[in-house]
Amino acid sequence: MKENVLEKLTTHFKDSILATSEYRGELTIVVKKQDIVRICQFLCSNEELRFDSLRDLCGVDYYRPEDRFEVVYNLYSLKNKFRLRLKVRVDEADLHVPSVTGVWSTANWHEREAYDMYGIIFDGHPDLRRMYMPEEFEYYPLRKDFPLMGIPGSLSLPKK
Amino acid sequence: MGLEFTKDSFLITRVDEIIKWARKNSLWPMPMGISCCAIEMMAFAGPRFDVSRFGSEAFRFSPRQSDLMIVAGTVTYKMAHVVRKIYDQMPDPKWVIAMGACTSSGGMYRSYPVVQGIDLFVPVDVYVAGCPPRPDNLLKGLMEIQKKIERGEKPGQREKVYVAESTMV
Ligand code: SF4
Numbered sequence: 001m002k003e004n005v006l007e008k009l010t011t012h013f014k015d016s017i018l019a020t021s022e023y024r025g026e027l028t029i030v031v032k033k034q035d036i037v038r039i040c041q042f043l044c045s046n047e048e049l050r051f052d053s054l055r056d057l058c059g060v061d062y063y064r065p066e067d068r069f070e071v072v073y074n075l076y077s078l079k080n081k082f083r084l085r086l087k088v089r090v091d092e093a094d095l096h097v098p099s100v101t102g103v104w105s106t107a108n109w110h111e112r113e114a115y116d117m118y119g120i121i122f123d124g125h126p127d128l129r130r131m132y133m134p135e136e137f138e139y140y141p142l143r144k145d146f147p148l149m150g151i152p153g154s155l156s157l158p159k160k
Numbered sequence: 161m162g163l164e165f166t167k168d169s170f171l172i173t174r175v176d177e178i179i180k181w182a183r184k185n186s187l188w189p190m191p192m193g194i195s196c197c198a199i200e201m202m203a204f205a206g207p208r209f210d211v212s213r214f215g216s217e218a219f220r221f222s223p224r225q226s227d228l229m230i231v232a233g234t235v236t237y238k239m240a241h242v243v244r245k246i247y248d249q250m251p252d253p254k255w256v257i258a259m260g261a262c263t264s265s266g267g268m269y270r271s272y273p274v275v276q277g278i279d280l281f282v283p284v285d286v287y288v289a290g291c292p293p294r295p296d297n298l299l300k301g302l303m304e305i306q307k308k309i310e311r312g313e314k315p316g317q318r319e320k321v322y323v324a325e326s327t328m329v
Contacts, residue, residue, distance in 0.1 A: 133273070134238050141272055150272030155237035157281045158244035 001082045002027050005049060013039055018089075028085040033097055036073075036088050037124075040103045043075060043084070051075040051084060054100070057110035059118035063144040068092045069118055073100070090120055099125040117142035176312075183227070183253070184309040185215040187302065190226035190250060192243060194233030197260040197292040201232045204295035214302055223249040228305060230298070231282075234262040236273045240281055247282050255308070257301050258284045261291040289325045297323055 005027065009017060016035035021028045031039055043051040056074040067089035075084045090097055099122035100107045111122040112131040119140040122128055130137065139146055139154060164172045173181075193201055205211050205219060220226040223246045235243055247256070258278055261267030264287045266276035278284060285308060288301040304321045 132238075146272070148271055155273070156241075157237065157275065158241050160281055160283070 001080050005043075005082070005084060008046065008049060009039070009043075012042060026083060026085060028087060030087045030089065033088040033090065036086070037098045037100055037103065039086070040073070040075075040100045044103050049077060050079040051077045053078055054104035054106050054110070055083070057100070057107055057114065059114035059120050059142070061118055061142065061144050066091065069095070069120055071097055071114060071120060095119060096121050096123050098123050101125055116140070119143070180309055180312060184306045186218075187214070187216045187228045187255070187305065187309075188218045188220050188226045189216055190223050190229045190246065191219050191221070192229050192231045192233075192246065194231070194235060194239060194243075195262070197232035197262070200292040200295050201230055201259065201298065204298045209295040209299060211299065211302065214299070214306070216302060223247070224251065226250055227253065228255045228257065228302075229282075230257045230259055231263045231278055232259040232292075234267065234269055235275045235278050237275055238273070240275050240278070243278065244281055253314070255286075255305050256282055256284045257286045257288060257298070257305065259288045259298055259301070260293055261289065264289070267291060284320065286321045286323060288323045293323075293325070297325065 002022075006020065009029065013031070013035060016032045016039060017029060018032060019030040043049055053076040054073065055076045056072075058072050060070040060072060062068060062070065069090040069092070071088050071090060073086040075086065076082070077084070088097060097120055099111055101111065102124065108126065109131065111125050112127070112129060114120050115122060115128055116131040116133055117140060129135065133141065134155065137154060139151060141150070191198065191201060203209055205217060211217055216228070223229075227250060229247055229250060231243060247254070258264045262269060262274070263278050266274050268291070270276070275281070286301045286304045288297055290297055301323045304323060308321070
């Protein structure tokens with residue numbers, strides 16, 4: 001199955017794949033950000049592969065000068081009982097990533113969460129609002145430079 | 161002067177004494193169960209610990225029918241507004257128990273979204289220690305509230321009571 005996925009992806013999206021790695025039988029593929037929707041569409045609708053379930057989507061902050069953020073897509077194929085991880089790298093200067101809500105609608109809330117926690121903006125998302133923090137909150141709390149105890153005064157309390 | 165019983169099944173008292181007595185034995189809790197502590201709060205209402213012995217078995221899910229708010233769980237900044245709104249809707253006189261470490265002080269959640277103690281935005285009468293407190297400890301907290309009512313404490317001039325962690329196993 002692994003070889004099949006890799007082969008199919010390299011034939012169709014040769015230029016989009018930046019890196020592949022394998023750890024304990026788990027396949028991870030880093031792809032170009034602008035091609036993520038096309039690749040997901042392909043993986044989801046291909047009769048043989050059928051990655052029809054997006055198990056998780058999340059952001060990561062590596063806190064490095066280049067490509068500071070990553071968005072991780074954990075896919076699962078119910079038909080083949082196979083898992084695949086896709087990653088895209090996001091630079092701090094350009095926080096836009098195309099949304100995959102058109103492929104799996106479950107991405108809706110996951111992308112809202114990644115937006116809420118890291119400030120990654122998903123283009124084409126139908127309703128990109130904060131997920132957990134209040135609407136008026138101005139920071140992205142899971143970024144590594146956000147202090148653990150928060151920023152005093154950034155969250156309001158009711159009057160006593 | 162408290163309640164005095166006479167031979168002939170008469171009761172001599174003052175109006176405010178009997179009101180206090182009635183209030184104290186019919187506290188209706190508002191179960192503000194926000195997270196895991198609420199499970200112990202359910203046990204406190206259930207048959208084993210049986211809060212109806214103290215007249216408080218009528219948990220009311222409407223703040224307008226309750227006079228004791230048991231805040232059981234982690235209060236986030238987002239939830240704080242809801243807790244305060246519910247507190248404001250309760251009729252006077254009203255009492256608040258901060259149940260558990262989270263509610264009293266933020267507990268193990270020493271981080272940005274959790275309010276570090278609900279006394280930052282509502283007045284608290286009794287703090288119950290534990291993570292979660294045992295139901296019998298919450299009963300102790302309820303008895304402390306009853307004592308406060310008996311002493312005739314008024315909202316605003318309250319003495320805070322801390323219930324230590326129970327040693328019963
Ligand atoms: S004090 Fe412990 S049991 Fe209670 S809400 Fe907090 S974490 Fe849960």
